[in-house]
Amino acid sequence: MAVSTIEWVDGRIRMIDQTLLPNEFKQIYCDDLPSVWEAIKSLRVRGAPAIGIAGALGAVLGIWNSTEKTYDAFATELKSATDYLATSRPTAVNLFWALDRITRTAQENSHLQISELKEVLLTEALEIIDEDKAMCRAIGQHGMALLNENDTILTHCNAGGLATSDYGTALAVMFSAHEAGKKIQVYADETRPLLQGARLTTWELMQAGIDVTLICDNMAAQVMKEGKIQCAIVGADRIAANGDTANKIGTYNVAILAEVHGIPFYVAAPTSTLDFALETGAEIPIEQRAAEEVTEGFGKLTAPKGVKVYSPAFDVTPAALVTAIITEKGVARAPYTDSLMALRDT
Numbered sequence: 001m002a003v004s005t006i007e008w009v010d011g012r013i014r015m016i017d018q019t020l021l022p023n024e025f026k027q028i029y030c031d032d033l034p035s036v037w038e039a040i041k042s043l044r045v046r047g048a049p050a051i052g053i054a055g056a057l058g059a060v061l062g063i064w065n066s067t068e069k070t071y072d073a074f075a076t077e078l079k080s081a082t083d084y085l086a087t088s089r090p091t092a093v094n095l096f097w098a099l100d101r102i103t104r105t106a107q108e109n110s111h112l113q114i115s116e117l118k119e120v121l122l123t124e125a126l127e128i129i130d131e132d133k134a135m136c137r138a139i140g141q142h143g144m145a146l147l148n149e150n151d152t153i154l155t156h157c158n159a160g161g162l163a164t165s166d167y168g169t170a171l172a173v174m175f176s177a178h179e180a181g182k183k184i185q186v187y188a189d190e191t192r193p194l195l196q197g198a199r200l201t202t203w204e205l206m207q208a209g210i211d212v213t214l215i216c217d218n219m220a221a222q223v224m225k226e227g228k229i230q231c232a233i234v235g236a237d238r239i240a241a242n243g244d245t246a247n248k249i250g251t252y253n254v255a256i257l258a259e260v261h262g263i264p265f266y267v268a269a270p271t272s273t274l275d276f277a278l279e280t281g282a283e284i285p286i287e288q289r290a291a292e293e294v295t296e297g298f299g300k301l302t303a304p305k306g307v308k309v310y311s312p313a314f315d316v317t318p319a320a321l322v323t324a325i326i327t328e329k330g331v332a333r334a335p336y337t338d339s340l341m342a343l344r345d346t
C-alpha cells in the first residue's frame with residue numbers, strides 16, 4: 001500500500017483509521033497508551049499482525065517519556081504498559097508475541113543506560129514491522145504456487161495490507177498471483193457484523209486492480225454450489241500446535257462449506273501467529289464483542305432495542321478442515337503438529 005498501515009513518527013504512532021474506510025481515508029495519531037488501547041479495541045487498527053505491531057509500538061510509546069533512572073523502575077513501567085495493552089483484545093496471539101518480544105529485548109539489554117534502552121526497544125519494534133513486511137511477501141510467493149490460471153478464490157474478513165504492516169497474508173497470495181500475471185478473481189464475504197470484507201478487502205483488491213465480487217456471508221454456499229469457487233484462502237489470528245485455526249467469526253462456516261463442496265481451504269499466516277503453547281484450538285480465548293455492533297453497527301438500528309445478542313468475534317476451524325497452512329517459511333500440511341514444528345525450526 002502507498003501509505004503505511006501503522007508507523008512510528010517522531011515519538012507518536014500514526015495509523016490509518018480503518019473504522020472510517022472506505023468512506024474516508026484518514027490517518028490518526030496515538031500520543032499515549034490509552035489512545036493505542038482504544039485504537040486496538042475499537043478496530044481502528046486490526047488484523048492479527050497489525051495488532052502485534054500496535055502492541056510493540058504501544059509498549060515503546062508507554063516508556064518513551066519515562067524519567068526513571070534505574071533498570072528495575074524502568075522495567076516496572078514497561079510491564080505496566082504491556083500488561084495494559086494485553087487487555088485490549090484476547091484472540092490474536094501476535095499481540096502477546098510482540099509484547100513478549102519487547103519485554104525480552106529490555107531484559108537482554110538491562111545493562112544499558114535508560115536513554116539507550118529506549119532506542120533499542122524502538123529499533124526492535126521497527127524490526128518487527130520490517131520482518132512482517134518480508135513475511136507477507138514470502139507468504140505471497142509460497143501461496144501463489146497453489147493457484148491455477150483463472151482460479152476464483154473466496155476470502156473472509158480482511159487479511160490484507162491493512163491487517164499487517166503491508167501486503168497482507170491471505171490477500172498477499174492474491175496480490176502476488178496478480179502481479180505475476182496470473183488471471184484470478186476473488187469473491188469477498190462481507191463479514192458480519194463489522195464488514196471488514198465489504199469495507200476493507202474489496203477496497204484493497206479494487207485498488208490493486210484485482211477482479212473482486214462482494215457477497216453476503218450467507219451466499220457462500222450457493223456460490224460454491226454454482227461452481228464459481230476453486231479455493232478459499234483466509235488469514236488467522238491464532239493457530240494452535242495441532243493446526244486448529246482461530247480467525248474472524250464465520251471462517252469455520254466457510255471451511256465446512258469448502259469441505260462439502262470439495263474445495264481446498266487454505267490458511268495464510270506468518271509464524272508469529274502460531275501458538276505452540278496451546279495443543280488444540282479449544283484453548284484459544286475467543287473475544288466477545290458488544291451487542292451494539294450487531295444491532296446498530298453502522299448507526300442504524302437493525303434489531304429491536306434490548307434484544308439479547310451473542311457476539312463471538314472469532315471461531316476456530318478444526319485442523320481437519322484445513323487443506324494447508326501457508327507461512328513465510330513454506331506450506332504446511334497435515335499432520336500439522338509435525339509440519340508446523342518443522343517449519344518453525346527452519
Ligand SMILES: CSC[C@@H](O)[C@@H](O)C(=O)COP(=O)(O)O
Nearest residue numbers: 046047048157159163235236248
Ligand atoms: C492477516 S490478518 C488475519 C486475521 O487477523 C483476520 O482475518 C481477522 O480475523 C481480523 O479480525 P479483526 O476483528 O478485524 O481484527
